[in-house]
Amino acid sequence: MPELPEVETVVRQVRPQVVGRTIVAAQVFGRDVLARGTPRAFCAALVGRRITAVRRRAKYFVLDLDDGRLLVGHLRMTGRLYVAREPDPKRTRARFDLDDGRLLLFTDVRKFGRLQLARTLDEALPALGPEPLDGELDGAWMAAALAARRRLLKPLLLDQSFVAGLGNIYVDESLHRAGLHPLRSSDGVPRQRAFALADAIRSVLSAAIAAEGSSFDTFYRTPEGRPGAFQDEFAVYGRDGQPCRACGALIRRIVVGQRGTHFCPRCQPAPRGAARKAHMRRRT
DNA sequence: CAAGACTCCTGACGGC
DNA sequence: TGCCGTCAGGAGTCTT
Numbered sequence: 321m322p323e324l325p326e327v328e329t330v331v332r333q334v335r336p337q338v339v340g341r342t343i344v345a346a347q348v349f350g351r352d353v354l355a356r357g358t359p360r361a362f363c364a365a366l367v368g369r370r371i372t373a374v375r376r377r378a379k380y381f382v383l384d385l386d387d388g389r390l391l392v393g394h395l396r397m398t399g400r401l402y403v404a405r406e407p408d409p410k411r412t413r414a415r416f417d418l419d420d421g422r423l424l425l426f427t428d429v430r431k432f433g434r435l436q437l438a439r440t441l442d443e444a445l446p447a448l449g450p451e452p453l454d455g456e457l458d459g460a461w462m463a464a465a466l467a468a469r470r471r472l473l474k475p476l477l478l479d480q481s482f483v484a485g486l487g488n489i490y491v492d493e494s495l496h497r498a499g500l501h502p503l504r505s506s507d508g509v510p511r512q513r514a515f516a517l518a519d520a521i522r523s524v525l526s527a528a529i530a531a532e533g534s535s536f537d538t539f540y541r542t543p544e545g546r547p548g549a550f551q552d553e554f555a556v557y558g559r560d561g562q563p564c565r566a567c568g569a570l571i572r573r574i575v576v577g578q579r580g581t582h583f584c585p586r587c588q589p590a591p592r593g594a595a596r597k598a599h600m601r602r603r604t
Numbered sequence: 605c606a607a608g609a610c611t612c613c614t615g616a617c618g619g620c
Numbered sequence: 621t622g623c624c625g626t627c628a629g630g631a632g633t634c635t636t
Contacts (some may be wrong), residue, residue, distance in 0.1 A: 322631060352612085379630080396630050397613085430628070446631090465610045471606065480631080488629065489607075538615075539630090579629075 322395040324452065324485030325528035326540055326548065327379050330401050333543040337403040338383070342370045345417035348435075353413045353426075355394075355434040355444075362437055364554050365389065366416065374465040377441060378387040378448050378484035384584055392436050392444040393426065399433030402543035429539070452521050457483060459515030466506040466514050473509070474502035477521075486521065489534055489557045492582045493535040494520045496556045501588040502581045502603075508591065527553065556582040 322330070346363040348354065354362055366385070373384035381401060383391040393401065400411075404423050407415060411427035414435055418424060424604055426435060438444035450456040451457035469476060477491040486494070495502050500513055509517070532547030533540060535556055541547055553559075555565060560573035560582055569586035 323630095337606065394630080397628080398615090428613095429615070430629090469605085475607075477621095478630085578609075 321397050321487055321489070322533075322540060323379060323487035323490050324525055325490070325531075325550065326375075326533035327376050327381055327395065327485075327534045328529050329542050329548065330395070331374050331376045331381050334381075334401055334424075337422075337543075338418065339374060340370065340372075341418040341420060343367060343416045343424075344419050345415075347415045349413055349415070350430065350431065353435055354431075355436040357437060357543045362435075365437055372563065377445065378451070378480055379487070380445060382441065388439070388440045390441065390444065391443070392438055394434050395428070396430070396432035396434070398430040398539045399426065399428040400541065400543070402545075415482045438506070441451055447481045449480065449482045450484065452483060452485055452525055457518055457521065459518045462518040463509075463511045463514035466509045466517075469505075470505060471506045472502070472576065473500055473504050473506055474579065474581055476506050478577070478579065483521070485525070488579050488581075489554075490521075490524055490528065492557045493524045493555055496520075496582075496584060496588060497524060499587055499589075501590050502576055519553060556584060558582065 343366050346366040348359040348362060370386040372386050375382050379394060381393050385391065395401065402425055404425055407423060408425060408427050411429055412425050413428050413431070413433065414426040416424040426433065427459050436444055450461070465482065473495060474491060477486050477494065478488065492502070494517065498513060498517040500509065502516060528534060528550040531548055531550035531553065532542050532546065534550040535541065535547030536551040556571050559571045562571055563569065564571055564584040564587060567584065567586045569584055571582055572585055574581050
């Protein structure tokens with residue numbers, strides 16, 4: 321699903337196609353496309369605006385407009401943002417006609433994605449943790465941040481107010497690279513492992529961006545229409561029952577916080593009592 | 605503060 | 621073959 325690497329790929333590929341272009345018409349289709357405001361005001365505010373930049377914050381994409389306002393969107397599960405010559409009547413939730421005759425489309429099969437117009441990023445976005453690739457998220461930061469909380473690693477890393485941009489796939493992959501079990505408590509992580517986790521997050525995300533993201537189902541495609549390639553490098557995600565590429569033990573899948581969670585029982589040793597907890601969760 | 609449940613939505617998939 | 625139940629998952633909200 322679109323996480324940081326996928327959104328970064330979208331932004332990089334859409335940017336050269338729309339920067340400098342002016343929106344000559346805007347339409348919104350269906351309910352709940354907009355996180356805030358009315359379709360009428362949204363569309364009226366966009367017509368005539370020139371797009372001056374395209375960027376990413378966490379899993380949000382941001383289009384800067386020449387009047388200083390921002391078009392902010394989230395792809396959630398199945399959203400796509402891309403430039404096309406022809407509309408996609410079935411899935412399109414918002415359509416922006418550009419002055420070169422092409423269309424900037426926001427499509428979304430499952431309709432969880434949202435758009436909004438804002439004057440500042442702070443106005444549009446909830447509280448977000450640091451960007452993993454901006455330098456702030458280093459070993460020292462991670463060690464202090466983990467120690468300051470008492471939460472299971474898996475849901476903590478999914479929490480966007482802790483670290484921005486990670487989703488289910490890259491949390492599982494990062495924990496495996498760091499040798500940390502998803503059910504471990506954050507305050508029990510040794511300092512050395514916290515440093516390893518910071519490194520793991522950065523290296524997994526960088527590798528995934530280089531591969532243009534992950535496509536393991538029919539949903540995520542780059543704006544240019546290609547699947548990503550990082551699914552070929554998954555160490556644990558979706559590999560339950562298959563041997564760990566590092567040690568040969570069979571990858572396991574459990575549910576943590578209502579999320580499918582994949583790990584290697586040998587590379588990521590369980591904390592005390594974790595097996596019992598997982599067992600009880602499955603029974604209830 | 606932590607954590608679980610629930611909600612939104614629809615294509616894909618397993619079972620019979 | 622075809623119908624139907626179940627699942628997946630980001631993030632907000634509500635409850636325990």
